């Protein structure tokens with residue numbers, strides 16, 4: 001038996017289509033067009049690729065993109081001044097500052113400067129706090145995507161033993177909060193965790209957000225478990241070419257799991273789709289319109 005492959009590409013395309021439908025309705029009925037401002041500092045090839053695909057998705061969703069490219073040498077004060085301008089601009093519903101930032105800029109200071117109502121990345125301390133309090137919040141995109149994918153194959157996560165490997169502020173911690181909100185029993189593992197394979201073997205739902213190529217082996221996976229692989233790791237492939245693999249040894253895990261996300265084509269596409277959803281939700285909230293679920 002092999003696992004069900006959770007097709008993130010198709011699920012993300014459906015979500016983006018739903019967002020586009022809601023955006024058209026928001027325009028028609030309320031005269032509101034959501035706008036996403038993306039701020040990119042310096043020249044990081046990977047960041048530039050992300051920013052381009054975000055802008056494309058914004059346009060496809062019928063929203064207004066505004067890209068702000070700043071030089072590598074920009075001062076923290078200049079970046080904060082731009083954020084202040086974007087906070088005050090009514091046409092901007094969401095603000096995203098692409099990380100990492102150059103060393104002269106404190107990322108926490110920048111995140112804290114974004115109006116929490118426009119914090120579509122969900123990284124502002126107000127949104128982080130609201131999520132942990134179980135209050136409505138703008139929730140980080142990759143974690144939201146993980147939960148949506150898991151619920152595609154198992155609509156109620158209540159009572160499941162969930163293991164999150166990784167405790168970053170961007171993925172591990174918020175995914176754990178979301179799982180708690182879904183009434184799963186949550187364990188969070190990290191680099192100091194003892195006997196990770198044994199812990200993993202108990203998990204009905206395993207979310208790997210580690211950044212270590214194929215660390216999770218097939219014999220770590222509980223038979224029938226749902227495996228969500230967040231990792232994006234570039235490794236040497238055939239003929240001197242590189243290829244992308246996840247944090248889970250897919251070929252092994254697919255023979256044991258009940259359902260599994262591939263890399264690429266699993267969690268990755270969901271991140272941008274959830275960003276579109278967050279931008280729509282932010283625009284609705286800023287205009288007193290009931291947001292779609």
Ligand code: NDP
Nearest residue numbers: 142166167168171190191209210211230231232267268271
């Ligand atoms: P971080 O490096 O910030 O965090 C990695 C976490 O994994 C840390 O908590 C670390 O533990 C833990 N860890 C590292 N090694 C081990 C180990 N041997 N055993 C157990 N735990 C370990 O990474 P991110 O959370 O930002 O990203 C994780 C992965 O997800 C990366 O591959 C990244 O590229 C990918 N990613 C994918 C996205 C997508 O859209 N699909 C979006 C964001 C990230 P400790 O805290 O103790 O150091």
